[in-house]
Amino acid sequence: MIGLGLPRGFIVTLKNFIRPAVTEQYPDRHIGLLGVAKEAGMNPFQFLVKKPADSLKAIAGLATVPVAVEQAARFRGNEFTFFEDRCTACASCAKYCPLGIIEIVSVPGKIDAQEGESYKLDVFDIDIGRCMFCGLCVEACPYDALHMGTSFERSKYARDELIITKEELFDADKRPSSWYRPQFEEKSFDPFKETIDDHYDAGRHERPSDEDLKKKWVDER
Amino acid sequence: MAIKTQPVTVNLGPQHPSTHGVFRMRVMFDGEEIVDVEPIFGYLHRGSEKLAEERTYTQIVTLTDRMDYVSSMLNNHAYILAVEKLARIEPSPRGVWLRMIASELQRVASHLVATGFLIQDLGALGTPLIYAMRERENILDLFEMICGARITNSYLRPGGVFMDAPAEFWPALDRGLDDIVRTIDELEAYLSGNEIIFSRTKGTAVLSPELLINASITGPMLRASGVDWDLRHRAPYDYYDRVNFERILHTASDNYARYWVRVQEMRESVKIIKQCIEQIEPGPVRPSFDDVPRLIRPPEGDAYVAIEGSKGELGFYLVSDGGISPYRMHVRASSLINLTLLRDMLIGGQFGDLFVTFGSVDLNMGEVDR
Structure with missing residues (x-):
């Protein structure tokens, strides 16, 4: 018998659908055009005019920056x-x-x-x-x-x-x-x-x- | 006219994603019905008990991490209590509170894994498991903060813990507890009243309390059948007699009851942690090296201590001959003993319920084979 259980479950999944992702990108994070321009210290329009090739790459989602994983200070590392x-x-x-x-x-x-x-x-x-x-x-x-x-x-x-x-x-x-x-x-x-x-x-x-x-x-x- | 079927023997595992490790079953089916089950294990046997005979008492802590690798803090806890009883060590109060907090956090993490994978075995691929694992991740972050490792903690030492928790641990723990409660609420909102879960788990693999007691099954499996047996309440170790918590009981003794007991126990664990935070007092976390040296030489004799692990009664039996390493170590692995009723649970059931029942036992092959 179908009751209230399923709709209540779907509300939970819907809430989780819109909450921010917890996935951590590693070792590289994709940055878009805005990110690339910020790295270069320019505004996006300037960057688009000056470096069209890099901008296209960034818009296509190919520009990445390396990221560090957040670790505790007591982390027992591999060395x-x-x-x-x-x-x-x-x-x-x-x-x-x-x-x-x-x-x-x-x-x-x-x-x-x-x-x-x-x-x-x-x-x-x-x-x-x-x-x-x-x-x-x-x-x-x-x-x-x-x-x-x-x-x-x-x-x-x-x-x-x-x-x-x-x-x-x-x-x-x-x-x-x-x-x-x-x-x-x-x-x-x-x-x-x-x-x-x-x-x-x-x-x-x-x-x-x-x-x-x-x-x-x-x-x- | 009934269709005549012939029994077919199917081999499941050891490399099967639903067997929670390397576990193998030879199952005989008659159509959809299970006729015979033969569990075969030993694929993950590493000889931990033998290895312990040539290590000192502190070094064995690292071996216990690897037995039940989803609840390593609880393994540490049981082993350390056995060493303390054997060597007559008086633990430091702050260390005891800290290890109780760590153990209860680990119990929540272990139950989250159990429920997540149970729902995964039901066919809900991904979503509930990911929600459970996301919360477990926060707990593992807390472990990384206090002991530098996420799975193989080795946090406990004879007489307490190796080091006090850092200052940033306590606010993070408060936040983490709120998150755990929210996750359990969520879990109950979408699972505990779900009709699909009801129809799949209610009334399957029912075991009678008499059979469970005769087979010395412990833990959530036993409490799901209405038997009030929790070692934290029956034989309190550490300071469990100073905290209040409810014993979670269910009478149905089916797969749903086992799931339900685990979810409710997580709430009780959070309550226990909150009381521990209130009662913890400053002081040393382990006795000085004059009282408890690095190289412990317990007097001749033996000691058995059991704690309420995440899967049942987890006991360590140590025999000392007066030397620096135990003469014999034996582990009462709750997973292995809970596995002994697998045939009774499965025979007569349907093929679709096989892995659900298997998941509801909450096995860990690292502990079964050791």
């Missing part, structure tokens, strides 16, 4: 951020990893007058082809040297290329995620806009002043 100056090669991350995919080889390094005997990091490979990005290595790091990264576009054509080496980590952009790093949240650090260049800023403590450093390493020795 790692590593501060070599903070690392003591203690291998806590390797011990804590559920899959055992972090390889660390350390050799006794130089004996520094200031910092004493140190260990040099020889090999630091993360096989992210097998990584599940649980973040336990980051949680284990006692000196805040290893952080989760925020990027996720790392697809490669071969599995071997998915091993992140030490050099790659050194050179990468330092955009750490604030996952298990409350100090970034206190500073309201936004990994999608800024980078952290100084390794002092990645730690849980305040950066010591120059006087404190001089007192500790020069005057008291």
Whole structure:
């Protein structure tokens, strides 16, 4: 028997039909003529006269701009951020990893007058082809040297290329995620806009002043 | 004159879009009527229970995410409670409230998936499923905010959660709860009174409460038959004794009742979350590492803890030999046990009801096979 149920359902679908779409365009978003002109900093008529070919393309719906996906600051991305100056090669991350995919080889390094005997990091490979990005290595790091990264576009054509080496980590952009790093949240650090260049800023403590450093390493020795 | 038919055996799955994963059924039909069903599973077996024997107690949290991947927070919750009972860990109050909020959000997300796919199996391709998934997306965004991942959360740790929720989480949660209530209202407006749904689901796959209890079925399936069994009420874990919520019961025990119970339970989950927000107090979210070290060595013994998961009683059984990893871990997977009545539900039914009934059980193959 047909009653009120179906019309009531159609009212709901009609409401949803006119509400704005929630679909997110990725990796490119189509922009029309207005969008293209705005990108170029002109008004649409100017743009139409000056660049007719581009305008036609835009009107046909072929002009696109890349878009970024909205992510939370704690996003556990498909990479790692590593501060070599903070690392003591203690291998806590390797011990804590559920899959055992972090390889660390350390050799006794130089004996520094200031910092004493140190260990040099020889090999630091993360096989992210097998990584599940649980973040336990980051949680284990006692000196805040290893952080989760925020990027996720790392697809490669071969599995071997998915091993992140030490050099790659050194050179990468330092955009750490604030996952298990409350100090970034206190500073309201936004990994999608800024980078952290100084390794002092990645730690849980305040950066010591120059006087404190001089007192500790020069005057008291 | 009646047409004589011959029984035909049809293989369904494992790569079938309606089997909710990799599930295979060998079904014997006599015309449109189902004569025999043989469920075959194990295609997604990853040996999680064995893998747990060589991981430390904190590392196993990541394995539990992948068992029932549409309700990973609930899996985390059940496992962590078992570890806390085994190692006699006193959890931090704020961590407990946070994990209750996370669990109830996950229950809503899981029920949304269940109802969405149930309607999809009825033949409404797309629309209701997309509405449900759109709301689930908001919940997953909340999860991304608190723990950085959307599906494989690994949010809980022995003694609480790993980190407090960020400041922007609370306003987003308030907005999200309003959205959930609106979505449920919408869902009920176009589904709960729909005549097509009535004619397809009412009176199909009826199970008696005695049979359900004998087969130890739990969760929405049991409550749809009128048996008042909810572990949050019967054996309160965490702070569930400090929140008020109604137990949703239906007496018909057919596919519609199972759908209806799930929809109403989402409303109760929202109520629970609102009470949690009122009662949560500042403080640490997990005990200090002096009390609960990273490497837990529980004393010898065993512990079984069950919680009310989204699909039924979800239990973890851990045996410790005093080492850093469990001697044995066993999961009481509610999906697997709810699956055992599939033959009783299907035999004698029509071909068109096969996947509807299958969907109303709310299976997750990741949990069935583990």
